[in-house]
Amino acid sequence: MAALDGELIAGSGTKEDFNLLQSTLSGERQGALVYALSDLLHLDSVDIAGPPLHERKSLLQEVLKDAPKHLAFSSHIEGDGDAAYQLAGERHFEGIISKRADRAYHGGRSDDWRKTKQLASDEFAVVGYTAPKGSRTGFGSLLLAKPDAEHGWLYVGRVGSGFSDELMRQVSAQLGKGGSKKPTAHVGTTDTDLRTATWFEPRSAVEVFYRGIGRQKLLRQPSLKAVRPDKSIEDLGDSDRSEVPAKVPKLSVSKKVRKKASEEAKPAPDRARPKMSSPTKALFPDIRGTKQEVWDYYTAVMDHLLPEIAGRPLSIIRCPSGTEKPCFFQKHHTAGLELVSSAKLKEKSGINAYYLVVEDAAGLMELVQFNALEFHP
Numbered sequence: 001m002a003a004l005d006g007e008l009i010a011g012s013g014t015k016e017d018f019n020l021l022q023s024t025l026s027g028e029r030q031g032a033l034v035y036a037l038s039d040l041l042h043l044d045s046v047d048i049a050g051p052p053l054h055e056r057k058s059l060l061q062e063v064l065k066d067a068p069k070h071l072a073f074s075s076h077i078e079g080d081g082d083a084a085y086q087l088a089g090e091r092h093f094e095g096i097i098s099k100r101a102d103r104a105y106h107g108g109r110s111d112d113w114r115k116t117k118q119l120a121s122d123e124f125a126v127v128g129y130t131a132p133k134g135s136r137t138g139f140g141s142l143l144l145a146k147p148d149a150e151h152g153w154l155y156v157g158r159v160g161s162g163f164s165d166e167l168m169r170q171v172s173a174q175l176g177k178g179g180s181k182k183p184t185a186h187v188g189t190t191d192t193d194l195r196t197a198t199w200f201e202p203r204s205a206v207e208v209f210y211r212g213i214g215r216q217k218l219l220r221q222p223s224l225k226a227v228r229p230d231k232s233i234e235d236l237g238d239s240d241r242s243e244v245p246a247k248v249p250k251l252s253v254s255k256k257v258r259k260k261a262s263e264e265a266k267p268a269p270d271r272a273r274p275k276m277s278s279p280t281k282a283l284f285p286d287i288r289g290t291k292q293e294v295w296d297y298y299t300a301v302m303d304h305l306l307p308e309i310a311g312r313p314l315s316i317i318r319c320p321s322g323t324e325k326p327c328f329f330q331k332h333h334t335a336g337l338e339l340v341s342s343a344k345l346k347e348k349s350g351i352n353a354y355y356l357v358v359e360d361a362a363g364l365m366e367l368v369q370f371n372a373l374e375f376h377p
Contacts, residue, residue: 002063003042005105006035006074008326014092022226025320025328027371030278033321037064038074038097041105049105056105070325085116094121121209121225122146123236124156125202127185129175130193138172142206143185143197144219147236151186156217158193159208162224170336171227174204189216201344201352204334205231229334233353271362274339274369283322283373291371298368302361309364309377313343313355316367317374327373331355339366 010024010031011017024031040060041049048056057076064073077084081098088096095117103112128143141160148154163171179198187194205228210219279292298305319327333342333354340363342354358364358375367375 001042001044002040004035004037004060005039005041006037009034009036012091014094018094018226022228022230025230027277027320027369032070033325034070034072035326036072036074038076039105051104052102053099053105054101081116094119119209120212121207123205123207123228123231125153125233125236126204126206127153127155127202128179128183128197128199130158130160130197138168139175140193142171142224143194143199144206144208144222145185145202148186153185153202154217155183155185155187155189157210157219157222159206159219159222159224161222162209167224167227173338174334174336189218201354202233203342203354204229204332205233205236207231227334229330229336230328232330232332271339271360273362273365276365276369281322283319283371285322285324294373295365295368298364302364305375306358306361306364309358309375311357311359312377313345314358315376316356316372317376318370318372320371323373337366337370339363 007013008021009017010021010033013034013036020029020031021033023029024033037060038057039053040056040063041047043059043063048059061073064071077087078101081096084096084098088094095115097113097115099113106112124144124146126142127145130140130143132138132140141158143158144156145153146156179200181197182199183194183197184199184201207225207228208219208222209225210222212220214220276291276295279290279295281291283289283291283294313331315329315331317327318330319325333340333356337356341357341359343357344352345355346352356367358367364375
């Protein structure tokens with residue numbers, strides 16, 4: 001048994017492959033994923049986080065000699081960051097990470113490592129949109145914000161490029177109707193297009209490429225990198241580029257939560273259940289359990305499960321590639337979910353967030369289609 005550190009990649013791990021990674025994790029596409037491993041923390045119940053990195057990586061390379069092809073050793077160049085950065089650019093990688101080879105392992109961010117990107121990117125909350133122009137439909141651009149200690153949320157610009165036709169349709173459906181003309185983030189700019197913009201409370205995360213920050217503290221030449229269903233609004237407080245991470249908003253739980261969720265979620269009784277894709281996908285490889293069997297299981301226990309979770313804020317565990325591959329925790333509503341409702345709940349910081357709410361069998365089975373294996377109301 002071992003505890004490993006690394007990064008999950010699709011294809012060759014280039015910037016162009018990032019969308020492939022996201023769509024594979026969401027279950028929309030079938031891509032080959034590789035876990036590129038860069039550190040070894042525990043081995044056979046022995047804690048080895050204390051020795052220097054170069055020793056841990058040497059041992060990691062030995063451990064991976066006979067490893068399956070989906071586990072790869074992340075190699076490095078010693079002492080020549082310029083050469084590594086140039087090589088990363090030639091191979092269309094996003095950038096490089098430089099680490100102190102003589103240091104022990106420490107979780108979280110520290111002065112022992114630095115990320116240097118070919119093109120800056122960061123994650124932001126979607127807080128609204130502008131109307132489409134010309135032949136474009138759906139929306140013109142998404143309004144972006146980041147956590148801010150003084151204002152709660154700070155408007156940082158808008159992104160309208162980098163969307164495929166399919167992604168435009170998905171995001172447009174997620175935006176829905178409603179909203180307000182009153183900004184939900186602090187706006188320190190005189191951008192005239194914002195006068196007719198539609199605003200709402202932060203509800204989903206996107207990652208955006210950009211070329212620096214302008215004089216009005218707005219992103220320069222932003223372009224969508226990916227929609228991030230794996231990122232919650234709270235995660236944005238730990239940005240790659242934040243000098244001081246913002247405090248992460250936490251849900252304030254009270255007796256009013258279920259009542260509030262029931263009032264704000266939109267019930268849709270007797271709706272048709274979604275179609276299932278990839279029925280033979282192995283979600284429980286150790287027992288050869290397929291997606292079809294998971295689907296059949298939740299259909300069988302529907303009458304027992306649904307009364308316990310309907311109308312309540314919900315957290316799920318999603319395993320797009322099965323239980324032997326990386327899984328992730330999700331509680332916020334994201335693009336692509338059409339049958340699952342949402343509840344707007346105020347968190348301790350005063351910020352509203354949109355939480356998953358299942359109202360009927362159709363909504364529950366849509367989450368199963370998205371490879372949800374666990375449901376936690």
